Amino acid sequence: MPNAQEVQQLRKATGAGMMDAKRALEESNGDFERAQELLREQGLADARKRSDRTQTQGAVGSYLHSQADRPVLGVLVELASETDFVAKSAEFQRAANDIAMHIAAARPSWVKRDEVPDDAIEKERQLIEAQARNEGKPDDVIPKIVEGRIGSFYEDYVLYDQTFVNSEKFDGTVGEMVDQLSAQMGEHISVNRFVRVGVGEGVTE
Amino acid sequence: MPNAQEVQQLRKATGAGMMDAKRALEESNGDFERAQELLREQGLADARKRSDRTQTQGAVGSYLHSQADRPVLGVLVELASETDFVAKSAEFQRAANDIAMHIAAARPSWVKRDEVPDDAIEKERQLIEAQARNEGKPDDVIPKIVEGRIGSFYEDYVLYDQTFVNSEKFDGTVGEMVDQLSAQMGEHISVNRFVRVGVGEGVTE
Numbered sequence: 486m487p488n489a490q491e492v493q494q495l496r497k498a499t500g501a502g503m504m505d506a507k508r509a510l511e512e513s514n515g516d517f518e519r520a521q522e523l524l525r526e527q528g529l530a531d532a533r534k535r536s537d538r539t540q541t542q543g544a545v546g547s548y549l550h551s552q553a554d555r556p557v558l559g560v561l562v563e564l565a566s567e568t569d570f571v572a573k574s575a576e577f578q579r580a581a582n583d584i585a586m587h588i589a590a591a592r593p594s595w596v597k598r599d600e601v602p603d604d605a606i607e608k609e610r611q612l613i614e615a616q617a618r619n620e621g622k623p624d625d626v627i628p629k630i631v632e633g634r635i636g637s638f639y640e641d642y643v644l645y646d647q648t649f650v651n652s653e654k655f656d657g658t659v660g661e662m663v664d665q666l667s668a669q670m671g672e673h674i675s676v677n678r679f680v681r682v683g684v685g686e687g688v689t690e
Numbered sequence: 691m692p693n694a695q696e697v698q699q700l701r702k703a704t705g706a707g708m709m710d711a712k713r714a715l716e717e718s719n720g721d722f723e724r725a726q727e728l729l730r731e732q733g734l735a736d737a738r739k740r741s742d743r744t745q746t747q748g749a750v751g752s753y754l755h756s757q758a759d760r761p762v763l764g765v766l767v768e769l770a771s772e773t774d775f776v777a778k779s780a781e782f783q784r785a786a787n788d789i790a791m792h793i794a795a796a797r798p799s800w801v802k803r804d805e806v807p808d809d810a811i812e813k814e815r816q817l818i819e820a821q822a823r824n825e826g827k828p829d830d831v832i833p834k835i836v837e838g839r840i841g842s843f844y845e846d847y848v849l850y851d852q853t854f855v856n857s858e859k860f861d862g863t864v865g866e867m868v869d870q871l872s873a874q875m876g877e878h879i880s881v882n883r884f885v886r887v888g889v890g891e892g893v894t895e
Contacts, residue, residue, distance in 0.1 A: 541890050542889065542890075543762075543889045543890070544760040544761055544762065544889065545754065545761040545762060545763060545764040545887055545888070545889060546761075547752065547754060547761065547764050549750065549752060553774055553778060554778045555749040555774075555777050555778050555782075555783055556749055556750040556751075556752065556783075557748075557749065557750060558750060559750040559752050559766040560766075561764040561765075561766060561885065561887040562887070563887050563888075563889060565889070565890075569758055569760075572760050572889075573758060573759045573760050577760075578760055578761075678887065679887075680766065680885040680887055682750055682766040682767070682768050682883065682884075682885055683750070683768075684747065684748045684749065684750060684768060684770070684777075685746050685747075685748070685770075
């Protein structure tokens with residue numbers, strides 16, 4: 486049985502409830518690090534379970550990039566949450582602005598994979614297949630090559646699959662960053678949409 | 691013949707060139723107010739003539755509206771100019787931000803009339819016609835009523851036709867405000883596009 490002090494310490498470190506902290510320490514046989522990890526995984530799982538809950542709250546993150554004395558690029562992003570309590574927090578708003586900054590630099594085309602239109606994926610598959618043939622790859626390995634390289638297509642154009650541009654702030658993809666925030670805040674958080682307006686560029690949504 | 695001092699004064703007041711100022715004073719028979727008006731008209735005409743010149747410069751105007759301690763609405767607008775000299779000016783950037791603020795408040799759907807899709811106008815016409823019939827208007831005046839009321843439709847949903855929300859700053863439509871800036875700066879200026887992101891709202895472009 487974990488003692489009260491350990492439980493208290495774990496709750497302080499993770500923000501977990503009494504029973505959750507106790508159970509995590511039992512499961513980890515008193516290993517504090519492992520208990521933290523278990524709670525983090527649990528938090529993620531819970532946040533995913535909540536992903537069908539209504540998100541009517543959130544905040545608009547923004548980023549302006551200036552060049553030659555005037556803003557030439559602007560990004561707005563809607564980061565959605567379940568409660569205004571979470572949306573009001575400094576951490577949530579910081580994340581929203583960080584994601585806007587990321588979008589300015591990394592120029593994604595879509596938020597999630599399921600938003601990529603079928604014909605865009607089909608076109609990309611054909612392109613990869615043609616390239617692989619040009620490289621002289623044998624027919625039987627081509628499907629595998631296509632699957633592999635389609636992953637890089639997502640990493641290039643899908644926000645959640647992109648590696649966050651500032652690895653000092655967060656080391657991982659934007660999707661992982663949003664998941665972590667979700668787990669930490671204890672409610673479903675997601676990027677609903679973004680827009681990008683650049684001088685002479687056109688709008689990307 | 692206008693004297694050099696008058697010409698100088700007019701140039702100072704309007705930013706016009708020497709020859710333009712002289713000609714305006716000649717045309718107005720030395721009436722200073724009228725000369726100013728002539729130059730303003732000329733400026734507008736010139737700016738319109740230039741409207742087919744390439745606009746590759748500009749600035750992004752922005753506005754964020756906060757509520758309950760977090761930004762819940764953001765607007766970005768691309769104000770285009772011909773040169774970066776104009777785009778860099780404080781006046782141009784102030785106008786871009788003013789227009790973004792206006793868009794947040796007035797919720798236009800399109801920048802200019804020619805962007806309104808034909809079917810949106812057709813639907814509106816049918817609605818007005820049905821209303822007029824309900825009001826018992828005789829058949830022969832209905833086309834006139836439709837034309838009149840379609841004007842209010844534009845004033846409600848087309849940015850350039852909307853009355854600028856802050857009449858203390860500018861008394862007129864947003865289109866007139868942009869025209870005035872154009873005349874003043876001596877080059878073609880226009881709103882290229884805008885986007886609006888509100889929490890729980892969806893995107894309007």
